[in-house]
Amino acid sequence: MTMTTTDLTDRSEDVIMEVSNARVSFGMERGRARVLNDVSMDVRRGEILGVMGESGSGKSMFADALLDAVVDPGVLQGELTYYPGDGEPIDLLSLSEEERRRYRWEDVAMVFQGAMSSFNPVRKIRTHFVDTLNAHDYDVDRGLERAKDLLGDLYLDADRVLDSYPHELSGGMKQRILIALSLVLDPEMLVMDEPTAALDLLMQRSIIALIEEIQSKHDLTIVFITHDIPLVAGLADRLAVLYAFEFIELGPADDVLAEPAHPYTRALLRTTPNLETPLEEMRPIEGSSPDPVNIPSGCSYHPRCPMADDQCREVDPEPYRVDDDHIAHCHHWDEAIEEESPVAVGGDDRTPTRAYVGPDGEDAEDPLVSLDDVEVHFEQKSGGLLSRAEPETVAAVDGVDIDIHENDTVVLVGESGCGKTTLGKVAVGAQRPTGGSVSYRGQDVWDAKDMLGGVSIPFEEIRRALQIIHQDPGSSLNSHRRVRAILETPLRRWFPELDGNDRIQRILGMLEYVGISPPEDYIERYPHQLSGGEKQRITLIRSMLMDPELILADEAVSALDVSLRVEMMDLMIELQEQFDTSFLFISHNLSNARYLAEKTGGRIAVMYLGEIVEIGTVDRIINDPQHPYTQALKWATPDLDPDDEIETADSPIRTIDIPDPSNPPSGCRYHTRCAKAREVCRVETPELIEADEGPGHQRAACFRAYDDHAYWNSEPIVEGPSEE
Amino acid sequence: MTADSHDCEPGPDDGESADDDGVGGILRGDGGQVGTPFDTTADVRETRWDRYGRAIDGYIRMPLTIMRQDWRSIVGLSIVAVYLLMGTVLTWTVEPTRTGDGPQFVQPFETWEYPLGTNEMGQDLFAQTVHSTGPVLTMMASGALFTVVMGTFFGLVAGYKGGEVDTVLSSITDVFINIPGLPLVIVLSVLFEPTHPISVGILLAVAAWAGLARAIRSQVLAIRDESFVEAARMMDVPTPELLIKEILPHLMPYIMVNLVNAARTIIFSAVALYYLGVLPFADANWGVMLNQAYHAGAIYRPDATHWLVVPMVAIAGISIGLLLIAQSLDRVFNPRVRARHADTGDAEDGDGTEPGSTEMMKQV
Amino acid sequence: MNWKIRRLGQAVFTVWAVVTISFAMVRLMPGNPVDYFITIVGPDLADPSQAYELAELYLNINPEEPLPVAYVDYMTSTLQGDLGQSMIYNEPVTEVLAGAIPWTLFVMSWAIFLSFAVGISLGAIMAYWEGSKVDVGLTAYATILTSIPFYVLALVMLIYLSYRWSVFPVGGRAAAELEPGFHWVYIKSVVHHAILPVLSMFVASGAASLSMRGNSIRVLGEDYLRVARLCGLSDTTIAVQYVGRNAILPMYTGLMISIGSMFGGAVVLEQIFQYRGMGWYLLNAVNQRDYPLMMGAFMMITIAVVIALLIADLTYGRIDPRAGTEDREAF
Numbered sequence A: 001m002t003m004t005t006t007d008l009t010d011r012s013e014d015v016i017m018e019v020s021n022a023r024v025s026f027g028m029e030r031g032r033a034r035v036l037n038d039v040s041m042d043v044r045r046g047e048i049l050g051v052m053g054e055s056g057s058g059k060s061m062f063a064d065a066l067l068d069a070v071v072d073p074g075v076l077q078g079e080l081t082y083y084p085g086d087g088e089p090i091d092l093l094s095l096s097e098e099e100r101r102r103y104r105w106e107d108v109a110m111v112f113q114g115a116m117s118s119f120n121p122v123r124k125i126r127t128h129f130v131d132t133l134n135a136h137d138y139d140v141d142r143g144l145e146r147a148k149d150l151l152g153d154l155y156l157d158a159d160r161v162l163d164s165y166p167h168e169l170s171g172g173m174k175q176r177i178l179i180a181l182s183l184v185l186d187p188e189m190l191v192m193d194e195p196t197a198a199l200d201l202l203m204q205r206s207i208i209a210l211i212e213e214i215q216s217k218h219d220l221t222i223v224f225i226t227h228d229i230p231l232v233a234g235l236a237d238r239l240a241v242l243y244a245f246e247f248i249e250l251g252p253a254d255d256v257l258a259e260p261a262h263p264y265t266r267a268l269l270r271t272t273p274n275l276e277t278p279l280e281e282m283r284p285i286e287g288s289s290p291d292p293v294n295i296p297s298g299c300s301y302h303p304r305c306p307m308a309d310d311q312c313r314e315v316d317p318e319p320y321r322v323d324d325d326h327i328a329h330c331h332h333w334d335e336a337i338e339e340e341s342p343v344a345v346g347g348d349d350r351t352p353t354r355a356y357v358g359p360d361g362e363d364a365e366d367p368l369v370s371l372d373d374v375e376v377h378f379e380q381k382s383g384g385l386l387s388r389a390e391p392e393t394v395a396a397v398d399g400v401d402i403d404i405h406e407n408d409t410v411v412l413v414g415e416s417g418c419g420k421t422t423l424g425k426v427a428v429g430a431q432r433p434t435g436g437s438v439s440y441r442g443q444d445v446w447d448a449k450d451m452l453g454g455v456s457i458p459f460e461e462i463r464r465a466l467q468i469i470h471q472d473p474g475s476s477l478n479s480h481r482r483v484r485a486i487l488e489t490p491l492r493r494w495f496p497e498l499d500g501n502d503r504i505q506r507i508l509g510m511l512e513y514v515g516i517s518p519p520e521d522y523i524e525r526y527p528h529q530l531s532g533g534e535k536q537r538i539t540l541i542r543s544m545l546m547d548p549e550l551i552l553a554d555e556a557v558s559a560l561d562v563s564l565r566v567e568m569m570d571l572m573i574e575l576q577e578q579f580d581t582s583f584l585f586i587s588h589n590l591s592n593a594r595y596l597a598e599k600t601g602g603r604i605a606v607m608y609l610g611e612i613v614e615i616g617t618v619d620r621i622i623n624d625p626q627h628p629y630t631q632a633l634k635w636a637t638p639d640l641d642p643d644d645e646i647e648t649a650d651s652p653i654r655t656i657d658i659p660d661p662s663n664p665p666s667g668c669r670y671h672t673r674c675a676k677a678r679e680v681c682r683v684e685t686p687e688l689i690e691a692d693e694g695p696g697h698q699r700a701a702c703f704r705a706y707d708d709h710a711y712w713n714s715e716p717i718v719e720g721p722s723e724e
Numbered sequence B: 001m002t003a004d005s006h007d008c009e010p011g012p013d014d015g016e017s018a019d020d021d022g023v024g025g026i027l028r029g030d031g032g033q034v035g036t037p038f039d040t041t042a043d044v045r046e047t048r049w050d051r052y053g054r055a056i057d058g059y060i061r062m063p064l065t066i067m068r069q070d071w072r073s074i075v076g077l078s079i080v081a082v083y084l085l086m087g088t089v090l091t092w093t094v095e096p097t098r099t100g101d102g103p104q105f106v107q108p109f110e111t112w113e114y115p116l117g118t119n120e121m122g123q124d125l126f127a128q129t130v131h132s133t134g135p136v137l138t139m140m141a142s143g144a145l146f147t148v149v150m151g152t153f154f155g156l157v158a159g160y161k162g163g164e165v166d167t168v169l170s171s172i173t174d175v176f177i178n179i180p181g182l183p184l185v186i187v188l189s190v191l192f193e194p195t196h197p198i199s200v201g202i203l204l205a206v207a208a209w210a211g212l213a214r215a216i217r218s219q220v221l222a223i224r225d226e227s228f229v230e231a232a233r234m235m236d237v238p239t240p241e242l243l244i245k246e247i248l249p250h251l252m253p254y255i256m257v258n259l260v261n262a263a264r265t266i267i268f269s270a271v272a273l274y275y276l277g278v279l280p281f282a283d284a285n286w287g288v289m290l291n292q293a294y295h296a297g298a299i300y301r302p303d304a305t306h307w308l309v310v311p312m313v314a315i316a317g318i319s320i321g322l323l324l325i326a327q328s329l330d331r332v333f334n335p336r337v338r339a340r341h342a343d344t345g346d347a348e349d350g351d352g353t354e355p356g357s358t359e360m361m362k363q364v
Numbered sequence C: 001m002n003w004k005i006r007r008l009g010q011a012v013f014t015v016w017a018v019v020t021i022s023f024a025m026v027r028l029m030p031g032n033p034v035d036y037f038i039t040i041v042g043p044d045l046a047d048p049s050q051a052y053e054l055a056e057l058y059l060n061i062n063p064e065e066p067l068p069v070a071y072v073d074y075m076t077s078t079l080q081g082d083l084g085q086s087m088i089y090n091e092p093v094t095e096v097l098a099g100a101i102p103w104t105l106f107v108m109s110w111a112i113f114l115s116f117a118v119g120i121s122l123g124a125i126m127a128y129w130e131g132s133k134v135d136v137g138l139t140a141y142a143t144i145l146t147s148i149p150f151y152v153l154a155l156v157m158l159i160y161l162s163y164r165w166s167v168f169p170v171g172g173r174a175a176a177e178l179e180p181g182f183h184w185v186y187i188k189s190v191v192h193h194a195i196l197p198v199l200s201m202f203v204a205s206g207a208a209s210l211s212m213r214g215n216s217i218r219v220l221g222e223d224y225l226r227v228a229r230l231c232g233l234s235d236t237t238i239a240v241q242y243v244g245r246n247a248i249l250p251m252y253t254g255l256m257i258s259i260g261s262m263f264g265g266a267v268v269l270e271q272i273f274q275y276r277g278m279g280w281y282l283l284n285a286v287n288q289r290d291y292p293l294m295m296g297a298f299m300m301i302t303i304a305v306v307i308a309l310l311i312a313d314l315t316y317g318r319i320d321p322r323a324g325t326e327d328r329e330a331f
């Protein structure tokens, strides 16, 4: 590379961190892996630099490199220079042990994604702050004051939080505490590595909003690393895209999003589900990211790039200047920018947008599965006389009615802990409700199981008809069994007439059908030898082999990489058509929900604290949500519009944290967070009623859906956003 | 390439086509003669040998391959093999010794006639050691098996079933955990006076299974919540099959290690009880030798020290052998290690870029 | 807290179960002591029917009573502390054992404490220098230590340290000629006599250090350790408060299991060193077929273990804040 990225960028800018030719490599059995391949980057003082990459793109390595904190066997080489606001530039790689210790956290701090396990479980939060302050010889009292301020800014009750043990706090709280901890020494720069990946939408969005505030309040430079472009779209000033351990595009966020110059960036944007892009324009990216041991020669993207030519295969593209401040590592960036849809290879036949199949009412045909006033109350488990847990009842699902028809699709949306998974499991008979009933084609599922009353459909058949695909493809396959054994299990149970060779043939056929090839190779593999997408396909096949009527897909794509999600969703939709199955999807992500529901003509049901608060067809829920909670979810769903500035001021929720589900609020359960709540909402509980405006089907559980209700005359509840 | 190709040989161009239309071309509509992959059947019938071949491959060949590469298992297995040899071949070839066979207190390694020396009664210690091995090994095997079977059954059922069953089984387990093993066994042996090695082994195991049951139960509790178990339930896999095929393999490393460790515990306590004279003497064994030596004052007679040392070395030797096997067994059942020895693809060795994988039984 | 009460209930349940098992063993099992009185002792007596009275006197069980009544009687008298009459000492079992309990507790608590302290330190050292020569050497040492039964170690030490080189006394609780009391000479003698039994239990430190090593290495990979390092905390804080504390917690289970097995081991150890503790009496009773003393010693040892485990379990909450909030396995 003759010209480095730095040469192309404007040197007049005030640079806080200069990275040039940074490389991280380590030895593996298969050869030497380069997990950061000669990257160069200037971080400018006071900016928010978004770094975007899929898993396995080297983005965490980049974060680690900025703190010279690459974990062992990895070796960091290259040049990293930090320019403090006052004082001499610091060469990171020549620091002494003690200097490096001080550099970290005092100058540059970091927030990880694993907040759940980032605190020592046996020490109080306070000691974490005190230890850090002591280790850097800061005044502890003043430091704690600062910590309290920071925690307060992050909407936490500082005193309570400091006196808690980590296990007493929720994931969202810990994540915010980690942010406070990283800022307690007043660093100049903050590296955030997927700080919100494990959190719920609303929490994510709220934290993002807080980050902006904190950045301006503390004059911070932030490097924000994520796999989720929409998340940083409104946040970042500049955006850098990592692919195969290199930066392939860098520029002002607006430019990169509006006019991406690199084919990969374009493909990535297209494959990202959001609320606005027309479905016809969403496309999966074909192929998979390269292996760090075998990075393709020339342009590392060429095996997947539709525009690749010989030059691409041989010559590693230098940075081309697209614009003043916008560069792309692509020989043909100019064509890429012009091409209207450079990545579309498949035809439109793959995206049939169906119409909603039937009304959700009495006049419909017999529902496939019907839930009637379902209630699930959990008692904490106990084992023997010795279990330490205190019994506590949690109402995971509280009085839900829903019908699922043949060829129907319902997407349950909600934050974690809202009971959507429990409800889903009840619907497919994996969980016995503590109240209400579930019936399959009119036969009560649990009566069939217990042989109560006249059983018209035997439980066996119901069992087979209702299937499940789990969230974590890693744990849904038994790690001790080969693919062959895993897929043979349903066939052995349900098709005893097939012998071993028949089963194998059928399995090979299915594998081939879902694009796992060569299947003969795959059936002998153990699950850990498969990629996430492959695992998820195996689970999909496993349930399909039972020839089910309804499949519960519990966050079936959220564990996958962005570029694989659309593809996986398409596959499920395709199989649904092929085999006439109904789907009950569960998602915490409104964009995915929209994609699935719109493509299948299904409905979206929004859950909050064990209740369905709104249900309806896609366009109504997405375009005209009636319930304030749905509106908040929509607000929290980031889109690709870089102008979509987020501020806490217009946040539609009053508190960030979800109330304790074991002690849900009275009246409307949402009233503690609802921005439109009035006094009456505290005492009265709204029913799910038909929201009468506009075409389509939509029902909401909010007094605002009533024309004349005491609500309209009630006093608003006014409290600022605060910790409850 | 048809979806239901009848031969299992990958075509020469399969690898290629994976690149071209692999992931993107999911929807292969050209299903050949049959409508959907659901209806596919094979022409060739599966032979019994196919099945046996797979079983042998999984349960015998691969563990051996892995164990061959670990020095601990090589040493451990060799040690145990020596004891097995003593318990079988040598028992038939070496004459049992009687009182007055040789002179008193011949020191070890003095003559080839009495390689390990003789005791007060002129008995050949080598012959005594050899003839003790059979009963000791039997005791050990029966006791260890009983421990593991009881522990696994209680732990597995209590953990998986939960509820009432769990309460009852766990309470029984807790009581046995609280009762100190050796005193219980002493009292029981006084009452039962077992003589056959198998019954001695089982008696000794009464005090040993409960800890294992507890540990297995808590592991089952964790595994029970894994999605693959729920998936199996959704497929209506019968409970016994589910326990054995889905859950048990995950416990296998733990169980095997405990089987070996239980064997050590059994030997330790058996020898202790024989040494104390609590168990009635039936045949010669190392504990009986210790007891006789002790009562003959070998502790303070320098010329008789070897009488004590020989059985002690015998015990420590098999114990080390078993411990080494236990340590290396851990690897045999680890699917990551197994996969590296299978011919299909190479295992990911936790390179930092691999998206998170569930490392369940890591702590075992 | 709720679980504490339940934990207490569990201890009570265990004691009840042990007494019941004892009753069953004394009364119901083939070759049981009651039958022994009737079939072996009885015919030698002038009046064979006296055998029933003897059984009642020694064992608290009247063979003529129907089982349920006998059971209730037995339970009541046992719980009142009446464990029957020793046949060889002709004293109440409780009195015979009362003098022995403190000695066993003394030796065993030191043995448990020291072997765990040493084991944990060694394990920490091994983990700190993982992969180095120190680690390999100590691991081999710990493995060998674990392979040796404690009584073999005891015998070897007895042969060499006591009989050959006379460094330590050959047995007993204290020098016989000394007047017991809280004076220096006596205490020194007591300690001197206890050293070998305590050292023999050191084999337990091998297993402890191996598991401490494993735990520490696992903790070293935790996220919070990474954060602590990046935060620049001092090595001591990290070693003690982060690695040490979190690595020790899971060993609590192991500690509790060894309490049981060490108390069991006391039987053998006290015999080898002729140390008159509960185990020594138990064995003596066994050899002389003094059934009341045997059952009494068995129950006492068990109850001691039950109480030790109870204390250990209840104090666990002090070192692990998570205790009581999650379903931690307890013994």
Ligand code: SF4
Residues within 6 Å of the ligand: A262, A263, A264, A299, A300, A301, A302, A305, A306, A307, A308, A309, A312, A313, A317, A329, A330, A331, A332, A333
């Ligand atoms: S350089 Fe060639 S292969 Fe690489 S992204 Fe550009 S067009 Fe595609």
Ligand code: SF4
Residues within 6 Å of the ligand: A627, A628, A629, A668, A669, A670, A671, A672, A674, A675, A676, A677, A678, A681, A686, A701, A702, A703, A704
């Ligand atoms: S009923 Fe009241 S609190 Fe509930 S969502 Fe409607 S406005 Fe908000």
